[in-house]
Amino acid sequence: MTERDTQRLAGRAVRAILAGWAIAVLLGSCSANNATSISELNTSAANFDGQEVTLHGVAKDVTRVPLFNLKSYVLKDDTGEITILTERELPKMNEEIHVKVKVGNIAIINGESLGTTLMELERR
DSSP states (O other), rough: OOOOHHHHHHHHHHHHHHHOOOOHHHHHHHHHSSOOHHHHHHHHHGGGOOEEEEEEEEEEEEEEEEEGEEEEEEEEEEEEEEEESSOOOOOOOOOOEEEEEEEEEEEEEEEEEEEEEEEEEEOO
């Protein structure tokens, strides 16, 4: 094998490694790793008061109350489930979604939240 062949082989190896790394980064950015777990939100909702958080899960129990123009659905992940209010069209039942919500609490007493609400801001 000549020096030129060795350089070509090394160049191909570097390109293959870089391509693999780029694919891993792109796939990783599409995962649910950046999402807050539902159990974390349920157990410490007071810590999230007023914040926007991203959740990932499967839509369940979609509900529409036309009289009050109220729509909600339950989002379920591996750690629990939580109700989300929305003004948008409801997701399909069993649809896997990422959703950004604004967390609100009616009251926080001694660090414990009462009446936590999640209002959907965006969904994908």
